[in-house]
Amino acid sequence: MTHHSAVKPLEVVNLTKNFGKVLAVNQVSFSVNPGEIFALIGPNGAGKSTTLRIIATLLTPTSGSVNVCGMSVTEDPQAVRQSISYLPEEAGGYKNLSGKDYLHFMAGLYSNSYQEANTFFNSAKEICGLGDRLNDKTGTYSKGMMRKLLLARAVMAKPTLAILDEPTSGLDVINALEIRKAIKQLSKEGMTVLLSSHNMLEIEFLSDRVGIIDRGKIYGIGTPKELKQQYNADNLEEVFSKAVSNK
Amino acid sequence: MRKLIILIKKELKELLTLQMLLPLILSVIAFAAIGDIVGRETKKTDAKQVIAIADQDQSSLSGNIINVLSQSGFSVNKITESTVESSIEQAKRSEAVALLVIPENFEAGITNHQPVQIETYSIVNNFSISSTKGYITLQGSVATINEYISNLYLAGANASIDPSLIKQPVTTTDFVVIKDRMAEANPAQVMNFVASQTTFIPIILFLVIVMASQMIAIAVATEKENKTLETLLSAPVNRRTVVWAKMIGAGIVALLSAAVYMIGFSRYINGMTGGSITSGAAPSQEVIEKLGISLSLQGYVLLGAVLFLGILCALAISIVLGVFAQDSKSVPGVITPLMVMVLIPYILSMLLDLTTLSPVLKYIVYAIPFSYPFLAAPSILMENYNLIIFGAIYQFIFFVSFVIFAGKIFSTDYIFTMKLNFSKKNT
Ligand SMILES: Nc1ncnc2c1ncn2[C@@H]1O[C@H](COP(=O)(O)OP(=O)(O)O)[C@@H](O)[C@H]1O
Ligand SMILES: [Mg+2]
Numbered sequence: 001m002t003h004h005s006a007v008k009p010l011e012v013v014n015l016t017k018n019f020g021k022v023l024a025v026n027q028v029s030f031s032v033n034p035g036e037i038f039a040l041i042g043p044n045g046a047g048k049s050t051t052l053r054i055i056a057t058l059l060t061p062t063s064g065s066v067n068v069c070g071m072s073v074t075e076d077p078q079a080v081r082q083s084i085s086y087l088p089e090e091a092g093g094y095k096n097l098s099g100k101d102y103l104h105f106m107a108g109l110y111s112n113s114y115q116e117a118n119t120f121f122n123s124a125k126e127i128c129g130l131g132d133r134l135n136d137k138t139g140t141y142s143k144g145m146m147r148k149l150l151l152a153r154a155v156m157a158k159p160t161l162a163i164l165d166e167p168t169s170g171l172d173v174i175n176a177l178e179i180r181k182a183i184k185q186l187s188k189e190g191m192t193v194l195l196s197s198h199n200m201l202e203i204e205f206l207s208d209r210v211g212i213i214d215r216g217k218i219y220g221i222g223t224p225k226e227l228k229q230q231y232n233a234d235n236l237e238e239v240f241s242k243a244v245s246n247k
Numbered sequence: 248m249r250k251l252i253i254l255i256k257k258e259l260k261e262l263l264t265l266q267m268l269l270p271l272i273l274s275v276i277a278f279a280a281i282g283d284i285v286g287r288e289t290k291k292t293d294a295k296q297v298i299a300i301a302d303q304d305q306s307s308l309s310g311n312i313i314n315v316l317s318q319s320g321f322s323v324n325k326i327t328e329s330t331v332e333s334s335i336e337q338a339k340r341s342e343a344v345a346l347l348v349i350p351e352n353f354e355a356g357i358t359n360h361q362p363v364q365i366e367t368y369s370i371v372n373n374f375s376i377s378s379t380k381g382y383i384t385l386q387g388s389v390a391t392i393n394e395y396i397s398n399l400y401l402a403g404a405n406a407s408i409d410p411s412l413i414k415q416p417v418t419t420t421d422f423v424v425i426k427d428r429m430a431e432a433n434p435a436q437v438m439n440f441v442a443s444q445t446t447f448i449p450i451i452l453f454l455v456i457v458m459a460s461q462m463i464a465i466a467v468a469t470e471k472e473n474k475t476l477e478t479l480l481s482a483p484v485n486r487r488t489v490v491w492a493k494m495i496g497a498g499i500v501a502l503l504s505a506a507v508y509m510i511g512f513s514r515y516i517n518g519m520t521g522g523s524i525t526s527g528a529a530p531s532q533e534v535i536e537k538l539g540i541s542l543s544l545q546g547y548v549l550l551g552a553v554l555f556l557g558i559l560c561a562l563a564i565s566i567v568l569g570v571f572a573q574d575s576k577s578v579p580g581v582i583t584p585l586m587v588m589v590l591i592p593y594i595l596s597m598l599l600d601l602t603t604l605s606p607v608l609k610y611i612v613y614a615i616p617f618s619y620p621f622l623a624a625p626s627i628l629m630e631n632y633n634l635i636i637f638g639a640i641y642q643f644i645f646f647v648s649f650v651i652f653a654g655k656i657f658s659t660d661y662i663f664t665m666k667l668n669f670s671k672k673n674t
Contacts, residue, residue, distance in 0.1 A: 082483045091473065092473030093473065094473075106478075108250065
């Protein structure tokens with residue numbers, strides 16, 4: 001490799017976060033390579049959202065470091081925000097705005113000019129696939145439509161790193177499949193994706209590498225294939241239960 | 248700047264919805280309509296308040312009394328029935344507000360210089376202002392009768408002096424002095440006029456502050472609830488810009504509704520004073536100018552500035568309080584401290600002169616940024632500009648500090664961790 005100095009889209013080192021007495025994230029380290037889909041998998045309360053929110057510059061770490069494209073989330077959050085986009089877990093929209101208004105609004109925030117905003121908007125319009133329903137207020141959208149709108153919003157500005165917290169949770173099979181397909185497609189186009197899920201089976205199909213997390217600690221990192229071999233398991237769910245009970 | 252405008256546009260789109268505008272407009276229309284109706288109705292009751300008189304004496308004196316009443320502007324209905332019961336029935340049918348029964352031997356009693364009695368029956372159909380006015384009309388008619396008879400006595404006793412001179416040897420010419428200005432005027436009229444000009448300001452301020460602070464706190468709480476705030480704060484936008492956009496958006500809406508309320512209320516006041524509920528007419532234009540009791544343009548500008556700054560202070564406090572709300576439903580509880588802060592000067596200003604309070608109370612009042620709108624109108628009329636200009640500067644500093652404080656909160660973990668801590672306790 002000639003690009004020894006190439007900076008990783010994401011580098012997390014010994015990340016720890018306390019909420020008072022609750023140790024939500026405990027000495028977590030992992031990194032994500034360019035163009036990769038990396039998934040944090042673990043049960044509810046494992047510390048996935050907290051990790052993602054720290055990377056998204058919303059929470060400050062208690063200790064450890066997080067660098068996005070070489071920039072520290074604590075020292076230069078404003079620069080980090082230029083390179084990321086974040087889809088919160090269970091997110092909603094502005095009920096009185098139409099889907100179109102919402103995309104225009106967010107495109108305006110992520111862009112630096114009117115033309116750029118228009119480009120973002122058009123790309124989001126295509127990705128969400130909502131067609132004429134974009135003219136309706138988002139208050140009238142189903143959960144699946146809302147998620148598509150928000151995913152399209154999250155990726156329209158072609159961020160270097162897209163952070164998606166449980167992008168498919170709560171969706172029916174068909175909507176979940178469509179969302180996974182869209183994420184896969186975006187990754188093919190070069191976007192780096194960090195996502196989280198408590199559904200370990202769907203992750204096998206979706207991600208290049210996974211990190212297994214429970215009670216704030218990472219128990220294993222690798223491709224689904226590597227992990228299954230390592231733990232002699234048929235699927236990631238089995239990997240998880242073996243990994244967590246081993247330690 | 249471009250992003251600020253984008254954010255303000257979004258705030259306005261979210262805030263200016265039919266659900267928000269409809270109640271505002273309806274309540275203003277209702278107020279204006281009430282003013283109009285009350286004004287019209289009171290004029291109507293003025294015109295046709297009938298006094299029924301049952302003359303059981305059938306003397307020349309009782310006949311004269313009825314004539315005098317008619318000449319003095321009372322609309323008199325002579326009862327033809329003989330018993331009291333049937334007289335009352337007839338009075339009711341003629342929609343009289345009261346019945347006077349002049350008893351038999353009335354004239355004889357007067358001639359013998361005996362005290363005489365008239366029975367009065369007030370016919371109350373409801374307990375509104377028009378019934379109260381019925382009693383006033385009745386009293387007026389009795390006073391007219393007394394006046395007439397005492398004049399008769401006086402004329403008999405000392406024919407050389409005008410009876411009215413005996414009863415009121417001293418009359419007054421009234422002057423009102425305000426600071427170094429003076430005019431010949433009725434002080435009660437002047438006080439009424441000043442009150443009618445300025446009483447609606449505290450009410451409007453109170454309504455707008457309640458509405459606007461709920462609105463912005465709900466906006467913040469809803470953004471937290473829907474996680475749109477997380478999206479916003481992870482986007483490449485300065486967080487202070489996010490706070491300012493919320494402030495400006497809500498400020499515009501508050502200003503708009505204040506204007507709408509103003510229009511509604513002035514219609515209301517006009518309607519009310521168009522009828523003669525407030526006692527007596529307004530002072531003449533000449534008196535108003537001489538005394539300087541109407542606000543000048545500068546006065547209005549200063550008053551408007553203090554009002555608007557008061558609203559902005561409420562918005563800035565509410566944006567911070569909104570952070571403490573776990574969802575939009577808990578907003579009313581969370582903004583209670585603000586409501587108390589507005590109520591203190593509101594209630595005190597209704598009961599007392601805020602500028603003459605004891606020192607401790609006075610400085611508490613001066614420390615509350617919402618006191619100045621209540622202080623403004625009377626102070627400006629009294630040419631006490633310094634207090635209000637100081638107030639405006641204080642409000643401005645208060646406002647900016649709170650927005651900076653809000654910006655700080657929006658830049659920390661705190662804005663996201665608050666909610667969880669609350670819901671932990673509740674679940
Ligand atoms: N703001 C907060 N205040 C206190 N505790 C929190 C807060 N956010 C998360 N936690 C706690 O941290 C732990 C990890 O939560 P989270 O990161 O949301 O897990 P996950 O997303 O994997 O379900 C949980 O025990 C949760 O209760
Ligand atoms: Mg989570």
